[in-house]
Amino acid sequence: MxxxxxxxxxxxxxxxxxxxxxxxxxxxxxxxxxxxxSSAKASNITRPRRQLSVDYYAKSCPQLEQLVSSVTSQQFKEAPVSSPATIRLFFHDCFVEGCDASILITSKPGSKNLVEKDAVDNKDLREEGFESIRKAKALVETKCPGVVSCADILAIAARDYVHLAGGPYYQVTKGRWDGKISMASRVSSNIPxxxxxxxxxxxxxxxxxxxxxxxxxxxxxxxxxxxxxxxxxxxxxxxxxxxxxxxxxxxxxxxxxxxxxxxxxxxxxxxxxxxxxxxxxxxxxxxxxxxxxxxxxxxxxxxxxxxxxxxxxxxxxxxxxxxxxxxxxxxGKMGSIGAKRGIKHGEKRKDCSTHI
Ligand code: HEM
Missing domain, CATH: 1.10.420.10 (Peroxidase, domain 2)
Incomplete structure (x- = not known):
């Protein structure tokens, strides 16, 4: 490497x-x-697990994994720290509010409501992890607009980076929706x-x-x-x-x-x-x-x-x-913590950092 x-x-x-x-x-x-x-540098998971599946996007976005992989492999070449950065990002997402991309939300300018990303326990999450998901989502949106959740892209990217660094290639189940809640105050008690x-x-x-x-x-x-x-x-x-x-x-x-x-x-x-x-x-x-x-x-x-x-x-x-x-x-087990399904519980963000 x-x-x-x-x-x-x-x-x-x-x-x-x-x-x-x-x-x-x-x-x-x-x-x-x-x-x-490198160049740049949950009190709350008690909801029942919902069924995720490997072929969730088989009809709606069959090329999803290739699209994500084209971004992760390029990022890995340019900045190998994207690998640990994204794996940790996935862990910190899943342990607070479930695997719902709530970690990717940014505070609105001038807002007093701090989001997960602003919490002390998340201050050292590297930018390369966020960057990887941002780029992958942008590419996926060009081919499959409004279909794929940020939470699923994060799960796929984390797997890609495990593999790119020499680890196993495992199947990723999908079907998570993005969460509507991201609160800094819920982080500390849920991150070891x-x-x-x-x-x-x-x-x-x-x-x-x-x-x-x-x-x-x-x-x-x-x-x-x-x-x-x-x-x-x-x-x-x-x-x-x-x-x-x-x-x-x-x-x-x-x-x-x-x-x-x-x-x-x-x-x-x-x-x-x-x-x-x-x-x-x-x-x-x-x-x-x-x-x-x-x-x-x-x-x-x-x-x-x-x-x-x-x-x-x-x-x-x-x-x-x-x-x-x-x-x-x-x-796979960690990746299904608190998974949300459906419009009642979640959303599919176009820009992973902003709620719809
Ligand atoms: C078992 C309890 C865990 C504790 C106490 C813990 C704690 C930490 C701490 C303190 C750091 C260093 C942060 C820094 O100084 O920048 C770190 C980094 C990291 N953690 Fe954990 N962690 C745990 C579990 C996990 C799990 C379950 C994963 C993923 C499955 C994970 C993935 C990582 C990775 C990849 C890094 C390196 C990040 C980087 O270099 O950018 N950790 N962890």
Missing amino acids: SVPYCFSSASSSFSASSSSFSTLSIFMLLILSSSAF KANFTVEQLLKLFNSKGLSLEDLVVLSGAHTLGFAHCQNFLSRLYDFRGSKLPDPAIDPKLLKALRMYCPHSGGNSDIVAPFDVTTPFSFDHAYYGNLEGKLGLLASDQALFLDTRTRPLVQSLAKDKQKFFQAFGVAM
């Missing part, structure tokens, strides 16, 4: 659980200010925090109809992408109020992260890769990293520390095909 760094050839020589010095030196190369690697325990993660995932297995498998999306220092800073200096670093971080990783993320006064744009071994490949290295104490967030490492989730982490670390198969299934 072409990435704007001198990284991809070197990375292939690292094993998933390696914590060698050379891994860390590559890791340091990969710590980048977030502006450096980086310091969540497995207990807290399970509570939230279960409330969305997702299981322990779904939690572990979907967290594997952290095989791609980056996190800002603030999301793991307390692990480096004062873990859970101990004034000490988290004992579950590999010492060399700890040292490297501390160099780039000082206790105070650091650059708030600095990010570190989730997967220190292969940050641009969708693979199962995430799980091997957890076994090697190379998880980035406390919530990632917790999946290995907790005896309920550890066996699955170990099994996915060993078996890439098992992870790929399970990931497609779990994305």
Whole structure:
């Protein structure tokens, strides 16, 4: 895959659980200010799941998936971060009000009503994700005007980006309508925090109809992408109020992260890769990293520390095909959270950022 760094050839020589010095030196190369690697940079999911189907647009827009794919493959070439950006965007959409593209709505100029996108937990969603959906929707509207929801385009684009980064190609069910509600105040309680325990993660995932297995498998999306220092800073200096670093971080990783993320006064744009071994490949290295104490967030490492989730982490670390198969299934489950059908519950926006 072409990435704007001198990284991809070197990375292939690292094993998933390696914590060698050379891994860390590559890791340091990969710590980048977030502006450096691309041109640009729900209290409420209790509604019943509605039936979605793979062939929903078979008659009304048979070329839909090709249209979306022409945009995602171009975007991926120009800005590979579009991949993690869009996968995360889909997750944040589904967990708040269901998978209804409510995350794409922008506030009206001068309006005091803040939308999901304005919420603190969404402030680091990358523009490349929104851009991908905007472009895909514009193209789809030229061929199938007024037919395809933004929510379905987001689900398809997320799948495309999983595949473009080397992950599985799974079928996407469709038939979601776009939601009419987007409120910043509904975000915080529905998006997991980086310091969540497995207990807290399970509570939230279960409330969305997702299981322990779904939690572990979907967290594997952290095989791609980056996190800002603030999301793991307390692990480096004062873990859970101990004034000490988290004992579950590999010492060399700890040292490297501390160099780039000082206790105070650091650059708030600095990010570190989730997967220190292969940050641009969708693979199962995430799980091997957890076994090697190379998880980035406390919530990632917790999946290995907790005896309920550890066996699955170990099994996915060993078996890439098992992870790929399970990931497609779990994305299908996540993708049907709170799906809306029909004009009574939803709309089909022409411009994904604006209600009809
Ligand atoms: C299990 C609980 C989860 C927690 C606590 C969590 C938390 C986070 C945090 C704090 C970031 C870094 C944001 C930043 O600093 O810019 C992040 C990034 C990311 N998350 Fe999660 N996340 C979770 C689950 C998921 C799930 C289920 C998915 C998708 C299926 C996902 C996909 C991603 C991706 C791809 C990124 C990288 C984004 C980028 O580089 O632009 N996460 N997550």
